[in-house]
Amino acid sequence: xxxxxxxxxxxxxxxANLGCxxxxxxxxxxxxxxxxxxxxxxxxxxxxxxxxxxxxxxxIPKSTTKASFFDCHMMVAEPEKWVEEVAKAGxxxxxxxxxxxxxxxxxxxxxxxxxxxAACAVKPGTSVDVLYPLAEYLDMALVMTVEPGxxxxxxxxEMMPKVAALRAKFPNMNIQVDGGLxxxxxxxxxxxxxxxxVAGTSVFKAEDPAQMISLLRSTVQDSLTEKxxxxx
Ligand code: DX5
Ligand code: ZN
Numbered sequence: 249x250x251x252x253x254x255x256x257x258x259x260x261x262x263x264a265n266l267g268c269x270x271x272x273x274x275x276x277x278x279x280x281x282x283x284x285x286x287x288x289x290x291x292x293x294x295x296x297x298x299x300x301x302x303x304x305x306x307x308i309p310k311s312t313t314k315a316s317f318f319d320c321h322m323m324v325a326e327p328e329k330w331v332e333e334v335a336k337a338g339x340x341x342x343x344x345x346x347x348x349x350x351x352x353x354x355x356x357x358x359x360x361x362x363x364x365x366a367a368c369a370v371k372p373g374t375s376v377d378v379l380y381p382l383a384e385y386l387d388m389a390l391v392m393t394v395e396p397g398x399x400x401x402x403x404x405x406e407m408m409p410k411v412a413a414l415r416a417k418f419p420n421m422n423i424q425v426d427g428g429l430x431x432x433x434x435x436x437x438x439x440x441x442x443x444x445x446v447a448g449t450s451v452f453k454a455e456d457p458a459q460m461i462s463l464l465r466s467t468v469q470d471s472l473t474e475k476x477x478x479x480x
Pocket of ligand 2: 257282283284321426446
């Protein structure tokens with residue numbers, strides 16, 4: 249059983265208004281904030297790092313009554329290097345890329361030792377099979393639906409068999425999709441079994457972000473209900 253979790257990607261926010269934009273997302277019903285960390289090495293772009301996560305955490309303190317979860321997507325080489333910093337800055341979950349590490353199990357242990365949840369992402373060209381032996385250690389798997397590095401790209405429907413294969417094997421696992429998710433593409437992702445939806449452009453550029461978040465959530469919930477997997 250899993251919940252529908254909607255995670256707006258702050259890469260699509262106006263960085264000059266980051267704090268306000270984050271409050272706006274939680275006020276609009278976001279469950280998590282998706283924080284895209286890019287190092288200009290693992291991906292051909294640079295976004296933000298621990299100092300900004302730390303400022304955001306001061307703006308949005310950890311809370312058990314209000315949504316405040318920071319889902320940190322680490323598009324970085326040597327992901328081992330940043331675990332301590334991201335934990336100190338206030339990250340709740342640390343998603344590393346399978347392609348960036350030679351010892352994913354040791355990395356998961358390090359992340360957990362630092363009090364964060366651990367997740368592993370695969371780029372479009374990486375087989376989903378690599379996640380199977382890791383699944384028992386993970387809190388979440390991320391199937392990228394664009395090449396990591398930039399917001400606003402086109403969703404790759406050909407990634408959906410990966411999601412479906414994961415869901416068939418792991419009915420209780422958080423499975424995230426990231427890249428190009430919105431009104432047109434959410435039905436395919438939900439049908440494949442994704443329950444954690446990252447959405448940057450579609451939510452931030454929506455006239456009514458609350459309505460977009462609610463549409464994404466209800467589409468996922470309907471699919472999970474059909475599969476008998478919805479944890480209410
Ligand atoms: C891409 C990032 C995504 C991105 C999604 O490298 O990992 O999280 O912000 O943005 P949209 O929803 O605009 O594709
Ligand atoms: Zn991301």
